[in-house]
Amino acid sequence: MKKNIILIGFMGTGKSSLGRHLARRLGYKFVDTDSAIEEITGKTVEQIFRKDGEIRFRSEEKLLVRKLSRRAGLVVATGGGTVLDRENVEILRQNGVLICLTAAPEVIFQRVKNKKRRPLLSRGDLWENIVRLLHERAGAYEVAEFTVDTGELGFDEVLHQIINYLQQKEYIS
Ligand SMILES: Nc1ncnc2c1ncn2[C@@H]1O[C@H](COP(=O)(O)OP(=O)(O)O)[C@@H](O)[C@H]1O
Ligand SMILES: O=C(O)C1=C[C@@H](OP(=O)(O)O)[C@@H](O)[C@H](O)C1
Ligand SMILES: [Mg+2]
Structure with a gap:
């Protein structure tokens, strides 16, 4: 069975944009967890955070991860917080290969500064939010078996x- 990628x-490392292209190249279906959650709930990620709270978003994310783990041959772009949950990591690993995208904070800043749809970055100072979250999450993305720096490469x-x-x-032929 084809493993999911x-x-x-x-945030801003390129999961959603690269994921779509990768799926097209491999002939796999593409699922962006944020877009899927928006379809399922009929609300934007930003609206879910604002009206229902982050906990609600995380529970939608968790439900979706479980559903996706029953499918094969997918490229999945997760949200930046999906793998903060250990159970999500275990489930995704069962039939998936985890690839981590990284970029320097300066690159992330440039990429996200004009986008208003990331609730965890939009309140207060953008640079401080990026640095703080990167620090808090240091280690969380090490669950991947392969890492690519998207800031350095085209x-x-x-x-x-x-x-x-x-x-x-x-993993692919
Ligand atoms: N080399 C690159 N790899 C990935 N994304 C890049 C690259 N260069 C520029 N970008 C841009 O950076 C942004 C990344 O945003 P996105 O794909 O939404 O990231 P994520 O889903 O990880 O938050 C996109 O606008 C993309 O076009
Ligand atoms: O890092 C996070 O906790 C989040 C990242 C976002 O996805 P991207 O990483 O695609 O921006 C989205 O899931 C939500 O705003 C929360
Ligand atoms: Mg994304």
Whole structure:
């Protein structure tokens, strides 16, 4: 059975945008957990955080992770907080290969500064929020078996590195 390819990493590292391209290249279906949660709930991520609270968002995320683990041949772009939950990691690992995307805080800042749809970054000072969350989450993304720095490399080069790794490990043919 084809393993799911699970992209994890901090906000703005490129999970959603690269995931879509990776899926197209591999001929896999693409699921972005944030978009899926928006479809399921009929609300944006920002609305869920604001009206229902982060706990509600995390429980939607957890339900979705369980559902996705029953499917195969997916590229999944997770949200930056999905793997903070140990159970999510265990479930995703059962039939998935975890790939982490990273980028320096300066790169993340540039990428997210004009986007208003990330509730954890939008209150207070953006730079301080990025630095604090990166610090709090240090270690959380080490559950991946392969990591690519998307700040250093262009889009195509990142895709190339991920595909090379997957081929080398025979996760894809
Ligand atoms: N080399 C690169 N790899 C990934 N994303 C990049 C790269 N260069 C620029 N970007 C941009 O950075 C942004 C990353 O945002 P997104 O894909 O939503 O990240 P995430 O889902 O991890 O929060 C996108 O606008 C993307 O076009
Ligand atoms: O890091 C986080 O806790 C979050 C990241 C977001 O996804 P991206 O990483 O795709 O921005 C989204 O799930 C939500 O705003 C919470
Ligand atoms: Mg995303």
